[in-house]
Amino acid sequence: MATAIEVQTKAFNSLREYMSFLDERGLLHRIDVPVSKDEEVGAICREVFDRDGPALLFNKVGNHTTPLFVGGVATRERYSLALGVEPTIQAIAAKWASAYKNPIKYQEAARNEAPCKEVVIDNPDLYADPFPVPKWHHLDAGPELATLHGVITMDPETGWINVGNYRGQIFDSKRFGCYLVSIPVRHAKLHWDKWKAMGKPMPVCVVLGMDPYLHLTSVSAVPYGIDEYDIAGGLRGSATQVVKAELSDLLVPAQAEIVIEGYMPTDKLWPEEAPFGEFPGYMGQMVKNCHYIEVHKVTHRKTPIFQGTYEGRPPSESTTVRSMGRSAALWEHLRRAGLAGIKDVSVTPAGCAGFHANVSITKSYHGHVRDVMFHVWGHPNLFCKHVTVVDDDIDPWNPFMVEWAIATRVQACRDVITLGGAKSIDVDPSQVGSRRGESDLLGIDATKPLEEYARDGSEYPAGTDPLPETMEKVRKRWKEYGFKD
Ligand SMILES: Cc1cc2nc3c(=O)[nH]c(=O)nc-3n(C[C@H](O)[C@H](O)[C@H](O)COP(=O)(O)O)c2cc1C
Missing domain, CATH: 3.40.1670.10 (UbiD C-terminal domain-like)
Structure with missing residues (x-):
């Protein structure tokens, strides 16, 4: 039976705008007691995902003062609230189709109008704030910094910018991994190959705490060459505000919480990375020769919020965002064919x-x-x-x-x-x-x-369901029969 559905029309320009919106509706739960960043955060997320629970804001993770946000789009309800559509797959797919059809070109903001530049750290330490990075699963190789984020890279030949989502294990205070699965090939890897051919390291920015549209596009198999900032604009209904990075020509979301800037070496790889808990719900394998990022600078808002997610078997935030986005991308692929x-x-x-x-x-x-x-x-x-x-x-x-x-x-x-x-x-x-x-x-x-x-000279048998007009009549009289709903 139909239930009352809230369809909101607000467009979110930042993660914190979206969090306030969830908060007003009782869909954001704050955990103010101290929690261990190793395993405890992950176990809480596992339980909340299994209960279809709210988004989470951990205010005291280990010794950190930066809060950790998880689960903003973990359920279909929140995914559709973010998009401003009814929580049906058809409505979500229609919104995606319209964003692919009507992308909105991003706009460049002035540096002094970009909150992500409020604080600049020239000598960052990945083990300190603003990085409350959990070891999410007990068998993980170490803390996994990048779980739900944007990895920004550029095609050096065309200037096309990609926003992807590839995990990163912290190796030391200035270096972390960027695991680019080889099959199917990732867009950042295609960029990396071009930088390598030019004999140059690849500039990269890793953005934590983006508005929901950027998150949804970064994980959604947007075709090569199509600008994710513009598809996010199409979903939002207004242009994504970007700002030039400090160290390169990359453009980063101006309203982001935290931006890590650095380079991916193209002449060397990190010898060993992982294992980590993976989306199928099992531990993955150790990866030999992993791409990695050397961190040179961090910029962030005055009171930054770190974002991440717990990866594991369904149901999870990762499954929700990939299922919705990939269904839309696959539909788009079939349509284009x-x-x-x-x-x-x-x-x-x-x-x-x-x-x-x-x-x-x-x-x-x-x-x-x-x-x-x-x-x-x-x-x-x-x-x-x-x-x-x-x-x-x-x-x-x-x-x-x-x-x-x-x-x-x-x-x-x-x-x-x-x-x-x-x-x-x-x-x-x-x-x-x-x-x-x-x-x-x-x-x-x-x-x-x-x-x-x-x-065979016959017809497939007719179904047993009543005629549609009879069903409609029955549904209209439902309360007359004494049913409440
Ligand atoms: C939570 C989460 C973690 C992910 N981790 C990785 C990863 O470590 N490596 C990877 O190649 N893809 C990962 N993906 C999938 C990619 O983000 C996704 O396929 C995306 O579309 C790739 O972007 P691209 O098509 O621009 O390369 C992850 C997705 C999610 C939702």
Whole structure:
């Protein structure tokens, strides 16, 4: 039954504006007692994510005075509040589609109008404030500084700026990692390759505490060459205010809380990084030869807020942001490919927002389902190894209905295809360590087998649900029947 839905129209220019908005609605919980930054913060996040709980502001993390914010967009409700749409996938997808169609060019602010420059630290220490960095899981290799943030890099040939989200382990007081998964290839890695070819280190800024739109775009497989600042502008409905970095020509969000500036060496890599708790819900592997950042300067607001998130099995903030953003990106990919009849796309949260895609279609030609599967597998930045295609009467976000379609429309020998030799991500524990990065593919055609029935000279049986007009009548009279809602 329908419940009252708040659709707000406010646009947020900074993280703190968004936090105040959550606070006014009782969606922000402050933890004022001291908590240990190692494991305790992570365990609290695990419990809160499992309870679908509020966003969290930790005010006393270890010896730090800088507060730590987690979970701003951890639920679909908060994700849609940030976007100013109803908490339905359709509304979220429509908002993304409109931002892709109508990006808003970023605007450059003067240095003295940029709060992120209020304080400048020339000799930063990653173990001191403003960096209350947890060791999130008990088996982590160390404190993980960058978990939900923006890594800003530039294509030296075109000047195109990318905002990505790649984790970073603190190695020492001035250096931290930037883990760029190799398959699918990350945009910052493509930039790094170009800087390397020029024989120069790559300028980089890592931004902590951005407005929600920048966060959502940074993790959302925005296609190469498309400016994430402009897509964020499209989501916000107004231009992203940026300001020139102190040490390079990079542009950083002017309203950010904290900006770390430095360089990524292109002639050397850090020998060992990780393991860390990963989004599939298992510990990852140690990474040899990891990209890393040498920190030269930090700028921040007068009273900065540090932002991060706990990575782990679904449900989590990471799953929510990736599931929504990747579903929108995959839908955009299918739209750009010109595929007919796509009704809805779900890169499912329980599939760790990466491994499973469900796509509903209005099937209209022989081979339609196969076309959809191959285009999903062909997305250059996604790795959905299992694809289920359903008819347009099935909601791909509803696992119950998808399973019903599989139960009643699938014959394995006819409708299931498997293929080997595909790309994957190296934290998929279904694959043994030495074979990580490659995967098998599974496609399930869970649409009604209409062609098979036609060849058989019969029709697929009609469903048992009442006629839509009868249902409408019944819903209208619901209270008359004595039901409350
Ligand atoms: C919480 C979180 C952590 C992530 N960590 C990493 C990471 O360590 N390395 C990585 O390559 N991608 C990571 N990702 C995925 C990328 O941020 C995402 O695929 C993004 O679209 C990449 O940006 P790009 O397409 O501009 O390269 C993470 C995503 C989230 C939500």
